Amino acid sequence: MTVSNVKTSSKREGSPSELLDDQVLLRQQTIIEAANQMIATIAADQQLIYLNTFGRQLLGVAQDHDLLAQPLYVHDFHLPATYSYLNEEVFPKLKISAGRWDGELELKNLQGELIPSHMTIVAHLDAQGEVAWITGIAKDLRLRRQYEAQQRLALRVFDNTIEGIMVTDAQARILQVNQAFVEITGFTEEEVLGRTPKMLRSEHHDEYFYDAMWDQVEVEGRWQGEIWNRRKDGGVFLQWLSINCLKDPQGKTQYYVSVFHDLTEMRAKEAEISHLSSHDPLTGLGNRHLLNERMQHAIRQARRQHSRLALMAIDLGEIQLINESLGHVACDRLIQSQGKKLAMMMEDSVTVVRFGADEFTVLIEDVMDPYSISQLAQKVRKSLQEAVEVDGHRVRLSPSLGIAFYPEDAADEGALLRNAQVALNQAKQSGRDTFRFYDQNMGQEARERLMLEQALRDAITQNALELHYQPKVSLNTGAIYGAEALLRWNHPMLGSISPAVFIPIAEVSGLIVEIGYWVFRDVCRQLSLWREQGLKLPRIAVNMSVQQLEREDLLQQLLSSLQAHHLPVDALELEITETGLMKSEGRALSCVQALSAEGFRLALDDFGTGYSSLSYLRRLPLSTLKIDRSFISDMQSDRVALSIVKTIIQLSRDLGLDVVAEGVELSEQADQLRDMGCDLVQGFFFYRPMSAGQFQELLLPLDETIEH
Numbered sequence: 001m002t003v004s005n006v007k008t009s010s011k012r013e014g015s016p017s018e019l020l021d022d023q024v025l026l027r028q029q030t031i032i033e034a035a036n037q038m039i040a041t042i043a044a045d046q047q048l049i050y051l052n053t054f055g056r057q058l059l060g061v062a063q064d065h066d067l068l069a070q071p072l073y074v075h076d077f078h079l080p081a082t083y084s085y086l087n088e089e090v091f092p093k094l095k096i097s098a099g100r101w102d103g104e105l106e107l108k109n110l111q112g113e114l115i116p117s118h119m120t121i122v123a124h125l126d127a128q129g130e131v132a133w134i135t136g137i138a139k140d141l142r143l144r145r146q147y148e149a150q151q152r153l154a155l156r157v158f159d160n161t162i163e164g165i166m167v168t169d170a171q172a173r174i175l176q177v178n179q180a181f182v183e184i185t186g187f188t189e190e191e192v193l194g195r196t197p198k199m200l201r202s203e204h205h206d207e208y209f210y211d212a213m214w215d216q217v218e219v220e221g222r223w224q225g226e227i228w229n230r231r232k233d234g235g236v237f238l239q240w241l242s243i244n245c246l247k248d249p250q251g252k253t254q255y256y257v258s259v260f261h262d263l264t265e266m267r268a269k270e271a272e273i274s275h276l277s278s279h280d281p282l283t284g285l286g287n288r289h290l291l292n293e294r295m296q297h298a299i300r301q302a303r304r305q306h307s308r309l310a311l312m313a314i315d316l317g318e319i320q321l322i323n324e325s326l327g328h329v330a331c332d333r334l335i336q337s338q339g340k341k342l343a344m345m346m347e348d349s350v351t352v353v354r355f356g357a358d359e360f361t362v363l364i365e366d367v368m369d370p371y372s373i374s375q376l377a378q379k380v381r382k383s384l385q386e387a388v389e390v391d392g393h394r395v396r397l398s399p400s401l402g403i404a405f406y407p408e409d410a411a412d413e414g415a416l417l418r419n420a421q422v423a424l425n426q427a428k429q430s431g432r433d434t435f436r437f438y439d440q441n442m443g444q445e446a447r448e449r450l451m452l453e454q455a456l457r458d459a460i461t462q463n464a465l466e467l468h469y470q471p472k473v474s475l476n477t478g479a480i481y482g483a484e485a486l487l488r489w490n491h492p493m494l495g496s497i498s499p500a501v502f503i504p505i506a507e508v509s510g511l512i513v514e515i516g517y518w519v520f521r522d523v524c525r526q527l528s529l530w531r532e533q534g535l536k537l538p539r540i541a542v543n544m545s546v547q548q549l550e551r552e553d554l555l556q557q558l559l560s561s562l563q564a565h566h567l568p569v570d571a572l573e574l575e576i577t578e579t580g581l582m583k584s585e586g587r588a589l590s591c592v593q594a595l596s597a598e599g600f601r602l603a604l605d606d607f608g609t610g611y612s613s614l615s616y617l618r619r620l621p622l623s624t625l626k627i628d629r630s631f632i633s634d635m636q637s638d639r640v641a642l643s644i645v646k647t648i649i650q651l652s653r654d655l656g657l658d659v660v661a662e663g664v665e666l667s668e669q670a671d672q673l674r675d676m677g678c679d680l681v682q683g684f685f686f687y688r689p690m691s692a693g694q695f696q697e698l699l700l701p702l703d704e705t706i707e708h
Contacts, residue, residue, distance in 0.1 A: 038117075038138040044131055046074040046087075058140060060109035077107050079114070094123035094131065107138065116141040164239075166258040172196045175255070184239075184262050186232030197258065202236045204228035213243075217256070221245045226263065238263040282332055283339035286353035291361055294351045295413035298365050299406055309406040310373045311416050312362040313424040314342070316384065317398035317432050319358035324552055330391045337388055338397070345383060361420070370405065370437070377401050377435040385433065400427040401435035409438045425449075429508070453509050455491060456502055460514060465489055467522055468689035469540070471698065472660060472682045475674045480698055482539035484575070484682065485523050486689045487515070512545045519543075521561045523572060526692055528565035535699040541573040541603060549576070549588040555595060569599035573624065577605045589619065596621035603660070607648060617655075625652045627678075629663025636668060649678050 032039050038055035040048055048067050056063055059077055075083045082105060090101050100122050107115040120137040158165060164181035168174050174192045182188055185200065192199065201210075205228065216223045224242040231237060241260040248254050278290040286294070295311070302309050316338055323331040335358065342360055343352045351363040362380075367373060384399040402424025410416035423438040430436065459465055469483040489497045506512040523540050531537055548554050562569060574595065576588075596602055603624035604617075627648050634641035645661070652659035661673050664683030673681060 038136070038140075040136045040138075042074060042134040042136060044133065048072045048074075049133070055138070058109065058115065058138070059107065060111045060113075077109070079106065079108055082106055082108075090121060091123075091131075091134075094121065094134070095125065095129065099123040099125060104141065105138075116145055163259050163261045166192075166197065166260075168197065168256045168258070170253045170255070172256060184231075184237075184260075185229075191232075200229040202228040202230045204236065217243050217245055221247075227260075229260075238267065280339075280354040283336050283354050285339050285343060285360070286351060288353065288355060291351065291353045291355070291363065291417075292413060294363055295416065298363060299413055299416075302365070302406060307365070308367040308408075309416070310364040310367045310370075311404050311406070311420040312364070312373070312377065312380070313355070313402045313417075313420040314360040314362065314380065314384070315400045315424055315428060316358040316360075317400060317428075318395075319397075321550060322390075322395060324550060326391060326393060326395075330393075334388060334390050334395060337390075338384055341383055342380065345380060359424075361417075367405070373403060373405075374435075377403060381433070381435060398432040400424055400432045402427050402438065403435060404438040425508070449505055452497070452502060453505050453511070455494075456489070456505060456509075456511060459489055459491070460511065460518065464491075465515070465518065466691075467519065467526070468691055469695040470682055470689040471538075471687040471695065472541075472680055473686045475670060475679050475681055480538060481680055482541065482573070483695060484541040485519060485543075487519060488689075507545060507547065510547065513547050513551060516543075516545055516548045517557055517561075520558060520572070524561045524565040524567055527567055527571055530696060530699060533696075534701055535696065536702050537571060538699065539571065539573055539601070541575045543575045543577075543605070546577075546588055549591040554591060555598060558595075558600070559598065570601055573601040573603050575603045575605045575626070578607055593621060603658075622655075622657055624658040624660060627659065627661045629683075632661050632663045632669055632673075632683075633665070635672065645673075645678075646676055649676050653677065 033053050035052060036054055038058050039050075039052045040055050041050035043049050048071075051059070051061060051067065053063065055061070056065070061072065065072075074086065078086065086105070094101060100120070102120050103118070105117060105119045107117050109115060117138040118141055119139075122135040122137075123131045124133050124135065126132040158178050161178065162180055164184045165176075165178040166174060166181055167176040174195055174197070177187075177189050177192055181192075187199075213223050213225075213227075222242065222244045224240070226238060227241045228236055228238055229241075239260040239262055241258060244257045244259075245253055246255040246257060278286060278293070280287045295309075298309055301307075316335070319331060319335070322334060335354075339352075339354055339360065342362070346352055346362065349365060353361050353363075355361040364373065364376070381399055381401060384397055387394045387396050389395075402420050402422065404410060404416055404419035404423055406416050409419045419438040423436045427434050427436040466488045468486045468488050470486055471483045472481045473479070474481050487499055487503070489499075489502055491497055503512070506515055520542055523542055527537050527540065551557075559569075562571070576592065592602060601623040602621060603626055604620065604622050605626045606628045607625045625648060627645055631641045631645050631648075635645050636642075649659055658680060659678055660680040660682065661669075661678050662682055664670055664673065664681045665685050667685060669683075670681060670685060
């Protein structure tokens with residue numbers, strides 16, 4: 001704010017002095033209008049009587065606004081609080097403080113925008129010492145505030161970024177470092193200022209490396225890459241470093257800015273992720289991914305060197321039973337123990353991986369002859385057979401091994417693995433506790449079994465299996481006593497497939513459990529349907545596999561199916577093979593006892609074919625003994641078979657059990673059995689297995705009685 005009216009001189013108009021004064025005033029006015037600060041004159045009553053061009057732009061006052069005709073006052077350009085401060089604090093003190101005040105104040109233009117400014121206020125006094133007018137000079141601080149905010153933000157970023165930052169001058173003397181630099185290197189800011197980055201050098205790079213790095217910085221203005229540096233404690237660490245050269249307008253280097261981050265933790269995580277992706281978390285051994293990589297590399301090398309590889313597939317055996325009897329934790333410890341044992345038997349060049357739940361695979365390179373692999377297989381088998389202490393229990397396993405060679409048995413890693421698995425399956429089917437080498441015929445058989453297994457899986461999901469019923473007949477009355485539910489599979493392409501073919505496949509693959517549950521549910525459904533039709537329900541025998549008997553949820557599954565169809569427990573009879581019980585006597589026996597306690601009737605199928613039947617027969621809570629068909633077919637020509645049949649019939653009578661003869665195909669056989677006191681029979685002489693609809697025609701209504 002400056003004086004707007006200048007008093008005229010007492011000199012004569014038009015004189016040289018007056019002309020000179022006018023030129024001075026015009027020059028001063030031009031300077032004031034050209035100023036990039038607001039300059040204003042304020043009267044004693046605080047009315048604006050002059051405002052330069054910049055001031056009008058700053059305060060939003062039009063350039064043609066007549067300040068005398070349309071008066072504006074100081075309070076029009078401040079918030080109430082700011083104006084009160086001016087009116088009550090600043091203006092009254094101008095005379096006391098030599099007529100001048102400097103400070104920052106907030107202006108408000110006519111559009112309501114607030115403008116930070118630096119203000120100089122000068123009071124002009126008259127002869128009596130009173131304020132005649134006031135000059136106000138204001139500098140717009142908005143750009144400076146923005147710059148300061150940017151500086152504060154940059155400083156916060158500089159101090160808080162996780163990357164270490166180091167700024168040096170053109171002579172590479174350190175001028176500034178941030179907190180991340182201190183944390184990463186261990187050096188404080190005071191310890192590095194004025195020194196050069198050479199203090200961080202490790203011994204991992206030679207002078208040529210550093211010369212090439214700085215040459216690139218000078219030519220291209222920047223360099224980035226991995227570099228090993230040293231911390232204050234002497235530890236060496238890998239970092240990703242970026243160096244940028246900052247130059248002045250003349251192209252002369254002023255500063256170097258280095259930004260880096262520590263790669264140690266990231267590389268450790270990458271190594272951990274890489275390890276996890278290629279190793280089994282339970283045993284620490286390799287996994288399938290690692291095996292594939294090693295096989296690919298080994299086959300390429302063997303192809304170049306004309307050498308031989310061996311791949312050994314190992315199944316521990318009995319793991320599922322141990323898992324169900326001792327629990328998951330104990331089972332995991334057992335697998336860990338066996339994996340460690342297996343790894344310790346092998347040389348460092350041998351790759352040992354955990355291929356599945358209880359399967360391991362061993363890749364041996366540079367095999368000299370198959371005999372050495374045979375010796376190794378024997379060693380592995382014996383070692384894995386040794387008793388292991390798990391949670392106070394001594395556990396013995398029945399390992400099986402399958403072995404395939406490159407290039408004799410396979411041309412690539414996929415075929416090599418496949419054929420080793422084929423050999424393993426053959427070893428398992430041979431009774432376990434053994435090993436087998438792959439051969440071509442075995443491969444064809446395995447492919448056919450695999451095809452049937454997949455088709456069987458599809459048949460289960462597509463409900464393509466069917467139940468037939470073979471009646472059981474009373475020899476004394478000729479009436480139907482019950483029936484046995486028999487599984488049938490009619491493949492759309494292969495036709496009817498014998499149970500003798502697909503049942504073993506179901507047992508090996510584990511599908512037999514799912515199939516067994518389906519059979520039980522379907523029999524319950526069929527019985528419920530016959531009951532709704534007013535028919536007298538026969539007792540239906542359902543075959544149970546030993547794998548079902550080993551399942552902890554078997555009892556609950558059966559009870560749920562019966563409850564769903566409102567059937568009594570004795571509506572069905574569970575047939576269990578003697579040979580199946582012997583394979584898993586401990587677990588199966590406890591399951592059989594639990595079933596009997598719930599009221600289920602239990603029949604022992606194929607009785608007499610086992611090697612120790614009588615030794616444990618007294619422990620089985622049975623309802624029925626079934627005489628195996630082999631004895632029935634031979635009893636007319638074989639006195640031993642006839643004697644066995646008589647013995648079983650008498651034993652059943654003494655034990656209070658029902659006895660059923662299977663496979664009766666001749667009238668003479670029926671007569672013999674009747675004479676020996678066997679009343680219940682089944683076989684082709686009476687009825688062949690038939691569909692549910694055909695069997696339904698043989699059933700009597702509920703109001704008719706059946707004489708036995």
